Amino acid sequence: MIDYNNFINKKISTVKPSGIRKFFDIANEMDDVISLSIGEPDFQTPWHIREEGINSLKKGKTWYSPNRGFAELREEIAAYYKRRFGIEYDAKKQTLVTVGGSEAIDLVFRTLLDPGDEVIIPEPSFVCYEPLTVMADGVPVIINTKNEDNFRLKASDLRAAITPKTKLLVLPFPNNPTGAIMERKDLEEIAEVIREHNLFVLSDEIYCELTYGNKNHVSIAEIDGMYERTIVVNGFSKSYAMTGWRLGYALGPVPVIAQMTKLHQYGIMSAPTTAQYAAIEALRNGDRDVEMMRGEYDMRRRLVVDSFNAMGLTCFEPLGAFYVFPCIKSTGLTSEEFCTRLIVDKHVAVVPGTAFGESGEGFVRVSYSYSIKHLKIALERIKEFLEELKKG
Known part of the structure; x- marks a missing residue:
């Protein structure tokens, strides 16, 4: 009998599986389940973007791309950041195309961290940052x-967390799972601390196009003194409904991008060719698609937030991404208990806040990346669930 534990890396074996997928998997095994658990746009990739990918296949464009990605795509990415945020990046030396934003995040950690380096991670936040830090020998x-701060990162809390071993701050805004954003004044206060302590920043901006009201996204790379110490990670999954195309990118200082490219070169080789041709079209001609989807998400956002507040599950107004983060403490249930009972009793799947860190308890x-019809059915079931809880 082989004892596989003797062969499996001990560090990897201690990493917990994603808490998001647990309830998604349960939902897939049940009938009549309404799932609000996965952060995936319900829109199809716009046709003109799909068509460009299809045409590349018809023309036999199925070869490897350069390691960094096609020059044409990198030029469009650089042009996008200049047009949207006024930040200039050298398409040749400061841009790397990756297999989704997740690969870019992994590359940042593995490039910057030496064993024992500390990474500050605001939570609740997406599930990958902590495990990827551990796998890169970071702490x-x-x-x-x-909640009372609208889940924003405060400069005072950042300052208190810094030690001589701190090297990197993860800045995950607009935020998954809370929908929180950071405004310019927030970032300026954070930047002052970063400069003072000579730290680097990983700015995950995958939801940058999904902000609402008059609160446009601000990249910390725009703030004085932060361009040279920030790696921006972004991609096409959320803004252009291109989750399955698996395409992302990183932007940053030349020396860091060069080392990230080396890791990418040996571990991945290059991002999918077909997806890159589609992404070129998305950046060139996809602004109207983004505006349409953002408008639809905004309508859904207001429906869901108003519904939860009316039910008594208080919910601050999320101004980014496509998530709400209602407080369920009034029910007397833990986050895990609430989600388990909801899916069993009413066949509605949501995700416990604890999947995104201990501070997500409650x-x-x-x-709300689902249709209005889908959302209304789910919200009615949740309302019934709460009424039955009150009756005992």
Whole structure:
């Protein structure tokens, strides 16, 4: 009998599986389940973008791309950041195309971290940052953001978390799961601390196009003194409904991008060719698609937030991404208990806040990247669930 534990890397074996997928998998095994658990646009990739990918296949464009990605795509990415945020990047030396934003995040950690380096991670936040830090021999240092602060990272909390071993701050805004954003004044306060302590920043901006009201996204790379110490990670999954195309990118200082490219070169080789041709079209001609989808998400956002507040599950107004993070403490249930009973009793799947860090206890994540019809059915079932809880 082989004892596989003797062969499996001990560090990897201690990493917990994603808490998001647990309830998604349960939902897939049940009938009549309404899922609000996965952060995936319900829109199809716009036709003109799909068509460009299809045409590349018809023309036999199925070869490897350069390691960094096609020059044409990198030029469009650089042009996009200049047009949207006024930040100039050298398409040749400061841009790397990756297999989704997740690969780019992994490359940042593995490039910057030496064993024992500390990475500050505001939570609740997406599930990958902490495990990827551990797998890169770094040490996660968690800052628990608070509901009363609209889950924003405060400069005072950042300052208190810094030690001589701190090297990197993860800045995950607009935020998954809370929908929180950071405004310019927030970022300026954070940047002052970063400069003072000579730290680097990983700015995950995958939801940058999904902000609402008059609150446009601000990249920390725009702030004085931060361009040279920020790696921006972004991609096409959320803004252009291109989740399955698996395409992302990183932007940053030349020396860092060069080392990230080396890791990418040996581990991945290059991002999918067909997806790159589609992404060129998305950046060139996809602005109207983004505006349409953002408008639809905004309508859904207001429906879901108003519905939860009316039910008594208080919910601050999320101004980014496509999630709400209602507080369920009034029910007397833990986040895990609430989600388990909801899916069993009413066949509605949401995700426990604890899947995104311990500070998520007492909250659940609800995705509104679903149709109005889908959302209304789910919200009615949740309302019934709460009424039955009150009756005991």
